[in-house]
Amino acid sequence: MFKTPLTRRQRQGAATLLLAPALLLASCTASAHGTDLKNADGTVNVRYEGAANTVTLIELAAGLGYLDGIKLEWVGNNSSGPLSIQNTATGETDIGGAFAGAVVKLQEAGSPVTAVASYYGSNDDYFVGFYAAKDGGIKEARDLIGKTVAVNTLGAHSEAVIHTYLKAQGLSPDEIDQVQLVVLPPTDTEQAVRTHQVDVGALSGAAQVHAVKQGDLREVFRDTEVFDNFNGGEYVLRDDFIAEYPEAAHALATGTAKAANWASSHSREEVLRKLTDIIESRDRGEDVEALQYFNGYGVGKNAPISDEDFSRWSEWLKSTGIVDGEITPSEYYTNEFNDLASEG
Structure with missing residues (x-):
């Protein structure tokens, strides 16, 4: 019972x-x-x-x-x-x-x-990935300091993954605090990254597959790199x-x-x-x-x-x-x- x-x-x-x-x-x-x-x-x-x-x-x-x-x-x-x-x-x-x-x-x-x-x-098939424009220069964790990251909601999966990833990559709490999260609907994130309204966007599911197929975004990391x-x-x-x-x-x-x-x-x-x-x-x-x-x-x-x-x-x-x-x-x-x- x-x-x-x-x-x-x-x-x-x-x-x-x-x-x-x-x-x-x-x-x-x-x-x-x-x-x-x-x-x-x-x-x-x-x-x-x-x-x-x-x-x-x-x-x-x-x-x-x-x-x-x-x-x-x-x-x-x-x-x-x-x-x-x-x-x-x-x-x-x-x-x-x-x-x-x-x-x-x-x-x-x-x-x-x-x-x-x-x-x-x-x-391997479904995951949350974090993507930047290929011409934006963001390739690794330290490149995110002082940058904006679009997530669909605060206090959820993407925020926790970002924090855990940055800490695992050696960033200090002060450096992590400098990574600014911006709330955007998944349907708007791809275009916001592509036009540099935000520096990085968290994408999963259909929105992610569509964005990646366009070929001009770079995957910075994905949540399965942190936890398998x-x-x-x-x-x-x-x-x-x-x-x-x-x-x-x-x-x-x-x-x-x-x-x-x-x-x-x-x-x-x-x-x-x-x-x-x-x-x-x-x-x-x-x-x-x-x-x-x-x-x-x-x-x-x-x-x-x-x-x-x-x-x-x-x-x-x-x-x-x-x-x-x-x-x-x-x-x-x-x-x-x-x-x-x-x-x-």
């Missing part, structure tokens, strides 16, 4: 008191929604945010028939992981996904959510949702793992055909041409969560003040609802 990680909750007692009004509102909102999630046919309504012109892993899971007893309800698009899980914590959605460090930050602030499955990662292949972010559920709908939590976590395995074990042509069918059937006025740049989800086999998925970010978490000391990774997640996690 799932148990809320009470040690984390107890450790954040003071923070919870400070955030009490907001958390009380969030709790009431979540509980109110929770009573409405069961449909007449016995399925559970699960509100989520998607992404334009692509298919998220839970959308693929639904399209493949892996979300038994679940009816997904799209409430809009969102390209910010931290905002995605914040919306889940406050009851605006029922499932959200973000970089592991953002999950820690939200939980350390006292939000009652738990990670249940990995939904993106970095490997790894799972980078997790889907989270509210603890009250898990308690009230454990079967739905099970379907979402295990369905995510099955979808990740399906995507990695089928040919690119088969995957693109399925993604195209899903996008065309939902009628959101999207451009399926963007799928030609799809390069996977990067998730490891069976989408498990491990202690290392959180501990690898511990230095960044401490340097940014998100945590004061060492973290206990197991307090942030559970593999209980992912039937495939134990298979390795």
Whole structure:
């Protein structure tokens, strides 16, 4: 039986008191929604945010028939992981996904959510790369001092990778502070780098593949140079949702793992055909041409969560003040609802 990680909750007692009004509102909102999630046919309504012109892993899971007893309800698009899980914590959605460090930050602030499955990662095919214009002179870590780097959101994957990479390359804290992060949507980053509005841009997925094909950008580094292949972010559920709908939590976590395995074990042509069918059937006025740049989800086999998925970010978490000391990774997640996690 799932148990809320009470040690984390107890450790954040003071923070919870400070955030009490907001958390009380969030709790009431979540509980109110929770009573409405069961449909007449016995399925559970699960509100989520998607992404334009692509298919998220839970959308693929639904399209493949892996979300038994679940009816997904799209409430809009969102390209910010931290905002995605914040919306889940406050009851605006029922499932959200973000970089592991953002999950820690939200939980350390006292939000009652738990990670249940990995939904993106970095490997040879899908990774976050950092690109500069070939005529810009930026080739290595020290060239970034005093420069601007475009990221899609602050407090997320790209920021933590940049910090970790620069530290590993021998830059001092003062030198690292001189690297200025600029928030830009991924759709604008390529052009901003090319026209020297920013010096470097973080790109992944379709935006990265498209940018690299143009031939005038140089890869400065990629996140897999820092950590090798790894799972980078997790889907989270509210603890009250898990308690009230454990079967739905099970379907979402295990369905995510099955979808990740399906995507990695089928040919690119088969995957693109399925993604195209899903996008065309939902009628959101999207451009399926963007799928030609799809390069996977990067998730490891069976989408498990491990202690290392959180501990690898511990230095960044401490340097940014998100945590004061060492973290206990197991307090942030559970593999209980992912039937495939134990298979390795």
